[in-house]
Amino acid sequence: MYISYKPLWHTLIERNMRKEDLRLAAGLTTNMIANMGKGKHISMETLTKICETLNCDISDVIELERE
Template sequence: MKVSYDKLWKILIDKKMKKYQLREQAHISSNSVAKLSKGEFVSMEVLLKICETLDCDIGDVCEFVKNNEDNANA
């Protein structure tokens, strides 16, 4: 399974917020933002800070998606 942060990027667009602004307001590292941009896993602490900053739930910023390999093995 992979993680998708497409919902997060949509929220940022809707709020007219840049990634650097999210980083500053949520007090997360640039490394965490880079991981988010690459669709990599980040800690629950980072996700919590983002959710608190954007006043939303974790399901509003990320979701799990199945890999093609996962579908082939099912």
């Protein structure tokens, strides 16, 4: 199993936000956004920042997918 950020990309589309908008609002680095785009792991602290910024649940940001 692996973590997918598909829910995050859908959430951003629904809110008419770009990745750059999220980066600036949540105080993320470009590397964090790039890592998510590549499906790499990010810290729980970063996930928390994203959820707080978007006022959403973790399920709106990540999901587990089977390989």
